[in-house]
Amino acid sequence: MxxxxxxxxxxxxxxxxxxxxxxxxxxxxxxxxxxxxxxxxxxxxxxxxxxxxxxxxxxxxxxxxxxxxxxxxxxxxxxxxxxxxxxxxxxxxxxxxxxxxxxxxxxxxxxxxIRRRDLRAAAATAVLAGIGAGEAVYGLTVVGDTTSPVYWVFIGAVALALAVFMLARRVRRALLPITVVLVGTALVAAAFTVAFSLL
Structure with a gap:
C-alpha cells in the first residue's frame, strides 16, 4: 500500500x-x-x-x-x-x-x-453560502419566535463572509463564475428556506 x-x-x-x-x-x-x-x-x-x-x-x-x-x-x-x-x-x-x-x-x-478557483470554487461557494444564508432566513422568519436570533444572524454573516472572501480571492475577473456565486447562493438559499418550511 x-x-x-x-x-x-x-x-x-x-x-x-x-x-x-x-x-x-x-x-x-x-x-x-x-x-x-x-x-x-x-x-x-x-x-x-x-x-x-x-x-x-x-x-x-x-x-x-x-x-x-x-x-x-x-x-x-x-x-x-x-x-x-x-x-x-x-x-x-x-x-x-x-x-x-x-x-x-x-x-x-x-x-x-472551495480550494479551487473559478467555476468549481464558484459552485462550491454557492452551495455552502446558500445553505448558511437559507438557514439564516429560515431561522429568523419561521422559528424566530421560539429561538434566539443570534445564531441565525451569525450563520448568515458566515455565509456572507464566505461569499465575499471567495469573490475577492478565488473567483475574480470572470463574469460567469461571479454570476454563479451570486445567483447560485440566492437560489440555494431560497430552495433551503422553502424546503425546510415544508418539513
Missing part, C-alpha cells in the same frame, strides 16, 4: 470517527450551550458546517470528498441519535440520515472544490 493511499484511508477514518463523536456531542451541546447560541446544535447548518470543515481538512479527491460528505452527515445524525437515546430522549435518525445521503455528497464536493 502506497503512502498516499494510507494517508487517504487515515483521513477517511478520521472524518468518519470524528463525525460520530461530534454528532453525539451536539446532543449534549443543546443543554450546555447558551440559549442565544443553542440553535447551532439543533440546525442543519450546524451539521453542514461540521461536515464541510472535516471534509475540507481531509484534503481528499473530489469523489472521496463527496462520499465523505454523505458519510459524515449520516454519522453525525447517528451519533446524535445514540447519545440522545442514552440520555432518555429517543430520536429516530432515519429522516435526517436520508437528507444526509442526498445533500451530503454536495456538501462534501463543495468542501473539496
Amino acid at each position: 502506497t503512502t498516499r493511499r494510507r494517508g487517504t484511508l487515515s483521513s477517511i477514518a478520521a472524518v468518519l470517527a470524528t463525525s460520530l463523536v461530534l454528532g453525539g456531542l451536539t446532543s449534549y451541546a443543546q443543554g450546555f450551550l447558551p440559549d442565544w447560541f443553542s440553535s447551532f446544535a439543533n440546525s442543519a447548518s450546524g451539521w453542514t458546517l461540521l461536515t464541510a470543515v472535516l471534509v475540507f481538512l481531509a484534503r481528499c479527491s473530489w469523489w472521496v470528498s463527496a462520499l465523505l460528505g454523505a458519510g459524515s452527515f449520516v454519522l453525525l445524525t447517528l451519533g446524535y441519535a445514540a447519545v440522545s437515546t442514552l440520555r432518555g430522549f429517543v430520536y429516530d435518525p432515519t429522516f435526517f440520515a436520508i437528507i444526509g445521503l442526498i445533500a451530503g455528497p454536495f456538501i462534501g464536493l463543495a468542501a473539496c472544490w
Whole structure:
C-alpha cells in the first residue's frame, strides 16, 4: 500500500470517527450551550458546517470528498441519535440520515472544490453560502419566535463572509463564475428556506 493511499484511508477514518463523536456531542451541546447560541446544535447548518470543515481538512479527491460528505452527515445524525437515546430522549435518525445521503455528497464536493478557483470554487461557494444564508432566513422568519436570533444572524454573516472572501480571492475577473456565486447562493438559499418550511 502506497503512502498516499494510507494517508487517504487515515483521513477517511478520521472524518468518519470524528463525525460520530461530534454528532453525539451536539446532543449534549443543546443543554450546555447558551440559549442565544443553542440553535447551532439543533440546525442543519450546524451539521453542514461540521461536515464541510472535516471534509475540507481531509484534503481528499473530489469523489472521496463527496462520499465523505454523505458519510459524515449520516454519522453525525447517528451519533446524535445514540447519545440522545442514552440520555432518555429517543430520536429516530432515519429522516435526517436520508437528507444526509442526498445533500451530503454536495456538501462534501463543495468542501473539496472551495480550494479551487473559478467555476468549481464558484459552485462550491454557492452551495455552502446558500445553505448558511437559507438557514439564516429560515431561522429568523419561521422559528424566530421560539429561538434566539443570534445564531441565525451569525450563520448568515458566515455565509456572507464566505461569499465575499471567495469573490475577492478565488473567483475574480470572470463574469460567469461571479454570476454563479451570486445567483447560485440566492437560489440555494431560497430552495433551503422553502424546503425546510415544508418539513
